[in-house]
Amino acid sequence: MVTGLANKILRVDLSDRRVWTEQPNDLFYRRYLGGAGILSYYLLKELKPRVDPLSHENVLVFAPGPVTGTALPGASRLCVGAKSPLSGGIAKCEAGGYFGYELKRAGFDALVVQGKAGHPVYLWIDNGAVEIKDASHLWGQTVLQTQDAIEADLGEKRVRTATIGPAGEKLAAISCIMTDVRSAAGRGGLGAVMGSKNLKCVAVKGKTAPQAAEPEKYRDLARWMNTNCMNFPIAARFHDLGTGADMVGGNAIGNLPVLNWSGGQFDDVAKIDAAALRDSYRVAMEACPGCQIRCKKVVELENESYKVDRRNGAPEYETLAAFGSFMGINDLAAICRANEICGLNSLDTISAGGTIAFAMECFEKGILTRADTGGIELRFGNADAMLKVLELIARREGIGDLLADGSRKAARRIGRGAEELSMQVKGIEFGMHDPRLKQGLGLIYSVAANGADHMTGMHDTLFTQDGRGMEAARSLGSLEPLPANDLSTAKVDRVKNQHLSRNFSDSMVTCHFAPWTLRQQVDMIRALTGWDYTDFEALRQGERVATMARVFNLREGLTAADDQLPKRFFAPAPDGPLKGTAIDPDAMNRATQTFYTLMGWDPVTGIPTQEKLEQLGIAWAAAETVPA
Amino acid sequence: MHGPLQRFNQGGQPRAELDLQDGLTVHELLLKLGMDMDEPWNAALDGTLAKPSDKVADGSLLMVFPPIDGG
Incomplete structure (x- = not known):
């Protein structure tokens, strides 16, 4: 038994309505820790190779971290994963809110769901007791309607939920899972996996707080954050404005994506950023448990052309950019409404935005016409058209059916040059940060198992000049600032080490916005468990998680050829701050091979070596590495 | 100056016009403004990402703001 953990994994087989628990040993927890580590273990161990991600054979894992459910700020998040219907590889993403916090307090370190229910169901986890309940009456309901109906069904308030809306039910590969109505486990199509299992919702209440091995040391960490949090510029900035605070600056240096990555600069950026939101529709800021940053915006639109209910949250940076500059749209009310449509229907705002921007460029170039769109003038800048298409995607109707599985699949169906306009890696549309500016991020977009995340x-x-910003790099042995477009071995080493650090944090499932250092996260584990x-060990955990995800993808048939950025980024940017800037393909190829080498993977194929797998304690995965 | 970095500008103003000596770098200019160089920052000098060592020419526009990453 590990002190501080629940020491139980909840297993549910929906096919035969079986519920049981596993009690892994101490070594399991020390080796896989939680979150992304436990998730990767179950996906590798329990999925047969090459299963259809939308079949009963896929496995869906909800995994909080070891510290989730405790009083630490920035430690309430949840990691969710499965085989992705969008990439065919691993889907792994994190969501905020209270769901992970309550799942842990309900007595579980993870929930692993397999099989497929014969009719729509939801899971009710009430502080250790688990029921599979009928959800036939909820099928077709939005996420918010489902929340209200389940609370009414259970006669409980503040039930924490992970829910899908109609897009997940209709197996849209760009659908997500919404936690507590307003947060999203966004990337990779996890909503469709949940929908394919006829699982509408997981509802949870938990009351048992984990007890640390060294409670005073643990409390000291929480006290430290509560005392010092607002001294960190990122925390203070997000406290004031939330994400999207510095879009004007991002636009000035070419980070902000414009017109499906074909444009250079967005003149109306100040109309769609977090400051504009504060000055117009924002009515509150909300927090995850115990967090002073309170970065979650809430908007309400009552007397505008588009109405938005405050219970559905507000757009984050990625959404402001995806439905704003990326489509040439400067209508903040329309962006808020797009965010609401995505939330209610459980659509990933990044992939939905990326896919509609792709369709807009196809329309502008005559590859799609009004005959394809059902008469919609799907041009850049047309907010009404964007909202109409978004609704169609959620219902899988008309052009929406074509786009519901993301831009890669749509482009293959459309042909006629559409593939060149599909901006994704491994089928996953890009986060809203330009890899021509941030070329180390471009490398990660390319090689990461979960695509352009x-x-x-x-x-x-963050690391282009000296100062406090370099602290995270220095702590990983990377001492000097490097240019943003540098792809030297020193940069690749920094990229790799930050990737490992982030994979460790995703095993802890700590928030990237809470300014915890790597050392403090290690101290959390020591105080919680007594280990x-x-x-x-933390960085080795990050390496283990990244390597397990790599092995999973190789087993599913992905290869080094899938570690490729779209051609557009290798041609000079036509306009804006990055005008004339292109990623050098030779430099990126060298960086990719260097990354593989530093990871202990074959420099050409990217297959982890047997020695590396043995070093990481996952030699059992060796049989999985060679594609069939 | 944007966001919390505005406090380093004269009187906390978002904009300022400065008469500068020839050959001043971005780093030197920010020091002259009294900015805490330990604080994370990015700058756009005439529309492109600036390095600390970039020279600020007469008539240049410098925007300074916190770096952006996730969200």
Whole structure:
């Protein structure tokens, strides 16, 4: 038994309505820790190779971290994963809110769901007791309607939920899972996996707080954060404005994506950023448990052309950019409404935005016409058209059916040059940060197992000059600032180490916005469990998680050829701050091979070596590495 | 100056026009403004990402703001 953990994994087989628990040993927890580590273990161990991600054979894992459910700020998050219907590889993402916090307090370190229910169901986890309940009456309901109906069904208030809306039910590969109505486990199509299992919702209440091995040391960490949090510029900035605070600056240096990555600068950026939101529709800021940053915006639109209910949250930076500059839209009310449509229907705002921007460029170039769109004038800048298409995607009707599985699949169906306009890696649309500016991030977009996700890699512009911003790099042995567009071995080493650090944090499932250092996260584990855990072990955990995800993808048929950015980024940017800037393909190829080498993977194929797997204690995964 | 970095500008103003000596770098200019160089920052000098060693020419526009990463 490990002190501080629940020491139980909840297992549910929906096919035969079986519920049971597993009690892994101490070594399991020390080796896989939680979150992304436990999730990767179950996906590798329990999925047969090459299963259809939308079949009963896929496994869906909800995994909080070891410290989730405790009083630490920035430690309430949840990691969710499965085989992705969008990429065919691993889907892994994190969501905020209270769901992970309550799942842990309900007595579980993770929930692993397999099989497929014969009719729509939801899971009710009430502080250790688990029921599979009928959800036939909820099928077709939005996420918010489902929340209200389940609370009414259970006669409980503040039930924490992970829910899908109609897009997940209709197996849209760009659908997500919404936690507590307003937060999203966004990337990779996890909503469709949940929908394919006829699982509408997981509802949870938990009341048992984990007890630390060294409670006073643990409380000291929480006290430290509560005392010092607002001295960190990122925390203070997000406290005031939330994400999207510095879009004007991002636009000035070319980070902000414009017109499906074809444009250079967005003149109306100040109309769609977090400051504009504060000055118009924002009515509150909300927090995850115990967090002073309170970065979650809440908007309400009552007397505008578009109405938005405050219970559905507000757009984050990625959403402001995806439905704003990325489509040439400067209508903040429409962006708020787009965010609401995505939330209610459980659509990933990044992939939905990326896919509609792709369709807009196809329309502008005559590849799609009004005959394809059902008469919609799907041009850049047309907010009404964007909202109409978004609704169609949620219902899988008309052009929406074509786009509901993301831009890669749509482009293959459309043909006629559409593939060149599909901006994704491994089928996953890009986070809203330009890899021509942040080329180290570009490398991670390319090689990361979960595609072009902005959360698994470092952002080069944090480390371009000396100062406090370099602290995270220095703690990983990278001492000097490097240019944002640098792809030297020193930069690749920094990219790799930050990738490992982020994979460790995703095993802790700590928030990237809470300014915890790597050392403090290690101290959390030591105080919680009593283990003699070290920084070295933490980075090795990050390496283990990244390598397990790589092995999973290789087993599913992905290869080094899938580690490729779209051609557009290798041609000179036509306009704006990055005008004339292109990623050098030779430099990126060298960086990719260097990354593989530093990871202990074959420099050409990217297959982890047997020695590396043995070093990481996952030699059992060796049989999985060679594609069939 | 944007966001919390505005406090380093004269009187906390978002904009200022400065008469500068020739050859001043971005780093030197920010020091002259009294900025805490330990604080994370990015700058755009005439529309592109600036390095601390970039020279600020007469008539240049410098925007300074916190770095952006996730969200």
